[in-house]
Amino acid sequence: MRSRLSAAGCVWVYRIYEPVMDPALSGDPHYCNATVYVFAFWFITTAYIFLGLVTSCICCISIYAQTRTEREQ
Numbered sequence: 001m002r003s004r005l006s007a008a009g010c011v012w013v014y015r016i017y018e019p020v021m022d023p024a025l026s027g028d029p030h031y032c033n034a035t036v037y038v039f040a041f042w043f044i045t046t047a048y049i050f051l052g053l054v055t056s057c058i059c060c061i062s063i064y065a066q067t068r069t070e071r072e073q
Contacts, residue, residue, distance in 0.1 A: 008046060010044055013037070013040050016032070017036055019031065019032040020032070021033075
């Protein structure tokens with residue numbers, strides 16, 4: 001359930017990359033509050049960057065551990 005909500009959030013935020021943020025056009029279907037949109041955009045983007053860094057670190061540590069084990073044998 002959580003992954004479906006995360007995917008839906010990404011679609012909602014990234015689909016309209018540059019939404020209408022002018023309060024005078026609040027009746028527009030693509031209108032977004034600037035603060036909420038920018039917060040959501042950077043929160044999701046930062047989460048993906050962090051996930052990528054953690055995954056890269058785990059891969060590097062695994063490769064290092066494997067090569068170290070092979071050298072010791």
